[in-house]
Amino acid sequence: MARPTAIRVRNTLGRRIEEFEPFNPPLVKMYVCGPTPYDYTHIGHARSFVAFDGIKRYLQLRGYDVYHIQNITDIDDKIINKSRETGKSWREIAYTYTRDYLEALKQLRIRIDVHPRVTDHIKEIVEFTEKLIEKGYAYVAPSGSVYFDVDKYPGYGELSGRKNKESWTQEEEYAREKKNPYDFALWKAAKPGEPYWESPWGKGRPGWHIECSVMSIKYAGGRLDIHGGGMDLIFPHHENERAQSEAYLGTSPWVKYWLHTGYLTIEGEKMSKSLGNIIALRDALREWGAGTLRLWLLSGHYRTQLEYSEQSLNQARRLLSRLRDAAFKLQKRLAEDEPIHYIQGKDLEVIREIDSIILEWHREMSSDFNLAGALRQAWELTNLYYREIEHSESRALLYKAYQALIQMNKVYAVLDDILAPEEAARPEEDLLGGIIDLVVEVRGELRKRKMYDLADTIRARLAELGIQLLDQKDKTTWRWNR
Template identity: 35%
Template sequence: TTCPVPLFTASSYSFILSISEEEARVKVLNEYLSTRSYIQGFTFSHADVEVFRKFLGPPVDQYIHVVRWYRHIEAIYDGSSEKNEPCKLQTSKSRRVQPPWSPPEGTKHSRLCLYNSLTRSKEVFQPQNGKKVLWYSCGPTVYDASHMGHARSYISFDILRRILRDYFKYDVFYCMNITDIDDKIIKRARQNYLFEQYRENKSTSEQLLEDVRTASEPFSVKLNETTDPDKKQMLERIQNTVKSAFDPLQEAVQAKLPAEEINRCHETLLEEAKDLLSDWLDTKFGSQVTDNSIFSKLPKFWEGEFHKDMEALNVLPPDVLTRVSEYVPEIVDFVKKIVDNGYGYVSNGSVYFDTMKFDASEKHSYAKLVPEAVGDQKALQEGEGDLSISADCLSEKRSPNDFALWKSSKPGEPSWDSPWGKGRPGWHIECSAMAGSILGESMDIHGGGFDLRFPHHDNELAQSEAYFENDHWVRYFLHTGHLTIAGCKMSKSLKNFITIKDALKKHTARQLRLAFLMHSWKDTLDYSNNTMESAIQYEKFMNEFFLNVKDILRAPTDVTDQFQKWENQEVELNKNFYEKKAAIHEALCDNIDTRSVLEEMRSLVSQSNSYIAAKKSSRQMPNRLLLENIGSYLTQMLKIFGAIESDDAIGFPIGGSSQNINV
């Protein structure tokens, strides 16, 4: 191999070596090299070696050209080049190379785990298609005002949805239904219609007293037959309320008091006996109500009120909203395929799901969520609805555990055409058909309240897997916990509930959301004065910190002063900050444990407050950027949770919103 032209010629070689004093020699060498390329290849001449060997050590940095030349020779010179020896390349063994790099060990990467009702344990969350999440949630049955039980589910799922979307960065596609065809809706619509007609007929007080006496007889029978203690207490309360209004009117009529007094007592009894009279009127005249618009007017009104309540609570609207009344053709087709697949049968114009045949299949299993509830006739009858549990209806089934896919309509009920005659959808089939139409044969998440597990969600699973002939219609089933009121069971049917509108008269939407965040989404939440006081105090605590930080940031400073030297206090607070962020991440990965998250946030604020106080006591300015980072992070987390709506960088907005607080 021919060597490249050497850096030094013979003349320059002699001249450089003739300079005995090293500093002078290096200086001349630097000037010489400044006009030449001294990295021409990977070889060197004897002249290069002789000059290189003259150095007692590496040259000082001020002679930049000599430094670079020296490093180049040092890197490729193996010490074997002597006079008259040809130049050669350094061997791979002796050539200087970069030392091995050791990667950091790091820490184990946490993955999101969710409590899955299908296994009753926390499972690693793994969507079926990358980061896309298909999610269906059971919406309300709209026949009355939305209450705090609804808020328990919809605020909790809104929090989970936001965290999956905005923290874990999943692409969530969220579908929810509105049940606007249901036994409860039909019965309530008929009763409201018949009661209003009764009111408009303006019966005499004597006639009203007689009608209330008559209506009380079946009511008393119902009360005596009721074994459920909560329901019995509710019926007794109604009976006592009616009696307290009945007696004054009877006495006023008998005493022939002035018409004004009699009319006042008349209106009081009419209002207090509304439920009792409505039941009686429905029994007598319900079958004569045939106008379908009566059955659509009620749910349309209450659906509108529901959406207003959700907006007031800052609950995100679904990506898709499905109404049962708009999906009747799809429901009919869904039922037909279940029958064709061998899991449904027709009986007296109705269609039932064959639970025994389904469960006998090797591919299927009935009641995946609550297998121990199979055979619970009380729960099954509640799932069928009040209008569908007569002796005739029950006798149509092959097994008491079978449930209606399609109900033959009776007089006084809305109806649609089907291959089996005039009828209406069963409750459970509605969700299956609508969710299947939008999300397909399998979804990632299905959500609902804890009390929907059996029979509603178990029946949904069975009929959907019978339709799709698979065993994975739902991958993760999430159920929100119950809501109690000051320790007592809350139920719309028991008339023991607080409407969302009434709750918002006492507390802001943010305070309600904080109360939910301070509890696990899957456990029972007690809506009480103590619960709400804790939420109010937490909001106040956070707000005071945000105001302090903003006050510090408002202090005048120039551009350079905003970058302050970090002392031990700043280093320690920053260390705590990152430890809290890591702890918050771990808590969110652990079944989205917002309760622990809020406690970690509280701890971080306490540490920051101590830091601010220490700085102020020593008459020093707290570190602006560090506090700004902490304040921005906490604000961002609260935004992710839906507790802050504004675009403010730090803290709660002030004024003009139901979300805001007085400061």
């Protein structure tokens, strides 16, 4: 089979197609903006997370070593506002919805290498801000807030394509204390009743944008090959990230390729809380299953708008059924049938058809990760299977089709329990982990109600079973102690 074509991507910075060549191949450092956990994760979030997981998996298939960082913004205005609305602490809000997000990732088979949280990096954020002040890129306002001086960074607006300074205006509630209406906060002075941390400028908390710069630079060690997120983050979030990171590092580019996913829409409208058209991811997983959702979310080019509809989800469900049926039957045949070394002419033709399908699948994936075009080839493979392969006596043909499914599944991850059961989580292990999580959650409630004797009994019994509890200020985690 011929070598797959070179990978080409559309870089948001410059809006052009470029050949993919990371800074230090085969290593690819990829940072994707994660959630602000103030509500349940919805399928609009999943669109971005699954798309970048598919991109990561394809790069791995092509031989790259992808190091994937995805943050959790566990302190933000939205979390504080939710705390006020519900009467729950901001830490409880962040903890509850972070758990929902992590459980969704687990079901969707998305694995993140580093999952940093903002509140664990306050010290680094303060140090980052101090350096920007020292270098003349930031200033301290009388309130104790710190702002980035946008005029000091000449490339501002290039990522978003906004050239008019009037269109840069942001954080208007702080306009009176900023030099320019478009300067943005690195550190926000504490307001009454809000959570805060100590800093050289007084009590406060991080601005929205600085956290991603700090955590990505810390864990990537400097520059990134890919920075991803939804297209709604291009301005101001990614524009501000780029400005402060390149100012801090003193180098450009900080990010080699900026990639952005399109919106997920319902009846032509972007999914949003204000329109009331949010679909919680946990509800969608319950109704459709993780495999169907993965295939559906990978059915459109990552940069395009994806429309939610039961028709498209039913198509994904049908394709999942065909792929799983073919994989199961092929594995069973290959395990039971005796080898037949002679290949008939017709079987050779089908083998070449499989080669063509896989090559076209690679061409689509190599063309700016065209997930939609690639998925059409998955349909073609199942069509060919039922038409020419299912009842073939040629072991070589069966094996060829099986290997094609293995390649495709490296991206789709919906056949792991059939094709690579050693890599798939065993259901009983998932169930046991869920039960332990539940026990830990119940113990946490007991501690809140000051029922410490019963909480200590649970800790002791779990310890006897080899489960160690790790109590922290705002949460409890567990691990096997064996």
